[in-house]
Amino acid sequence: MTAARLLARTVRGIEPVVADEIRERGLGDVEHLGHREVWFRHTAPGPAVLGLRTADDVFLVATTVAGIGRHRADLHGLTRAAAALPLRGLLSARARCAPTAEPSGVDVSASFLGRRNYSRYDLEDAVGEPLAAALGLPYHSRRDGAKPPPGGLSWRVTVTGERAVLALRIGARPLHRRSYRRASRPGSLHPPLASALVRLAAPPAGARLLDPCCGTGTIPVEAALAGSGLSIVGSDRDPAAVAAAAANGAGTGVRWVVADAGALPVPSGAVDVVVSNPPWDRQVPPSGALAREPGRLYRELHRVLRPGGRAVLLVPDAEAAVAEAKAAGFALRGRRAVSLSGRHPEIVELDRRP
Numbered sequence: 001m002t003a004a005r006l007l008a009r010t011v012r013g014i015e016p017v018v019a020d021e022i023r024e025r026g027l028g029d030v031e032h033l034g035h036r037e038v039w040f041r042h043t044a045p046g047p048a049v050l051g052l053r054t055a056d057d058v059f060l061v062a063t064t065v066a067g068i069g070r071h072r073a074d075l076h077g078l079t080r081a082a083a084a085l086p087l088r089g090l091l092s093a094r095a096r097c098a099p100t101a102e103p104s105g106v107d108v109s110a111s112f113l114g115r116r117n118y119s120r121y122d123l124e125d126a127v128g129e130p131l132a133a134a135l136g137l138p139y140h141s142r143r144d145g146a147k148p149p150p151g152g153l154s155w156r157v158t159v160t161g162e163r164a165v166l167a168l169r170i171g172a173r174p175l176h177r178r179s180y181r182r183a184s185r186p187g188s189l190h191p192p193l194a195s196a197l198v199r200l201a202a203p204p205a206g207a208r209l210l211d212p213c214c215g216t217g218t219i220p221v222e223a224a225l226a227g228s229g230l231s232i233v234g235s236d237r238d239p240a241a242v243a244a245a246a247a248n249g250a251g252t253g254v255r256w257v258v259a260d261a262g263a264l265p266v267p268s269g270a271v272d273v274v275v276s277n278p279p280w281d282r283q284v285p286p287s288g289a290l291a292r293e294p295g296r297l298y299r300e301l302h303r304v305l306r307p308g309g310r311a312v313l314l315v316p317d318a319e320a321a322v323a324e325a326k327a328a329g330f331a332l333r334g335r336r337a338v339s340l341s342g343r344h345p346e347i348v349e350l351d352r353r354p
């Protein structure tokens with residue numbers, strides 16, 4: 001049996017974390033990592049691929065097409081390739097992963113790097129129209145900001161250099177859209193990134209995990225859903241944020257607390273792992289003790305963590321964070337830059353020195 005090629009898309013900077021999750025869950029053999037992409041293969045992919053928590057979305061690769069330059073005429077090659085796709089095989093592979101009702105239509109989302117003499121909508125139409133015709137379904141263009149109705153077959157075209165990749169989304173909606181998200185607020189963290197932070201912290205089964213600036217609770221909820229029987233507390237100084245977190249985390253067993261991260265109601269050494277994205281200046285400013293004295297966070301984390309405990313934090317200024325963490329008694333284990341919505345924060349991994 002020929003293996004299906006799959007493509008997981010994610011946040012720039014956490015591709016290796018996604019690759020690890022794919023391997024660990026036995027979802028396939030990782031082939032290579034690209035810009036926001038992880039390519040893998042599986043002989044018979046099943047519904048488990050939709051359980052990937054660190055990916056934004058997962059697709060079946062339909063084909064790759066060379067010779068897609070910067071001229072509009074170059075799109076003809078893509079149109080011919082889309083019209084000739086072996087659709088039956090693709091659709092049955094998708095149905096094995098995600099049994100769905102009869103699709104309502106076809107939609108396409110495209111992206112490319114570099115200057116081109118066509119728009120992303122031209123690219124989408126070049127693929128969407130022949131695909132819809134071959135499938136006997138209506139084509140729902142995204143031109144002028146139109147939103148395709150739910151229940152369609154969603155395709156993705158990515159052009160890098162002169163190579164286009166055409167792929168079919170497996171799930172009915174993007175994986176990053178979590179069904180637990182009832183409440184959102186400014187600064188809510190992208191769930192796959194929250195999940196990646198938890199994986200980097202690698203809490204052992206039954207560990208005590210704390211997010212002292214939990215906002216709407218994305219990190220504690222992702223940690224709870226990862227399912228290794230953790231004992232999790234999410235706290236925040238803002239009661240409205242804690243109420244939102246409690247709504248998002250209903251039924252997860254996470255304990256929610258209103259507290260200032262500079263003076264946590266937690267005994268010394270009572271925490272194994274801290275995972276958090278502390279307040280960012282422009283988005284959600286620090287308040288209370290953290291506004292008066294930013295280094296206070298690291299001293300308080302050092303106090304509540306047991307010796308050898310770990311903190312994984314997403315911070316806007318890694319240089320400043322690492323300096324403060326070292327002064328408080330942490331050792332730097334690693335750091336990696338990520339790109340998200342035009343911003344470039346860093347993940348810093350810290351070990352609490354004994």
Ligand SMILES: C[S@@+](CC[C@H](N)C(=O)[O-])C[C@H]1O[C@@H](n2cnc3c(N)ncnc32)[C@H](O)[C@@H]1O
Nearest residue numbers: 188189213215216218237238260261279287288
């Ligand atoms: C970037 S947001 C966290 C977002 C969160 N991860 C989510 O997904 O919603 C930072 C949070 O820090 C909180 N915060 C600001 N100052 C604080 C302090 N002194 N103690 C605890 N929380 C604080 C804010 O209320 C805000 O909810």
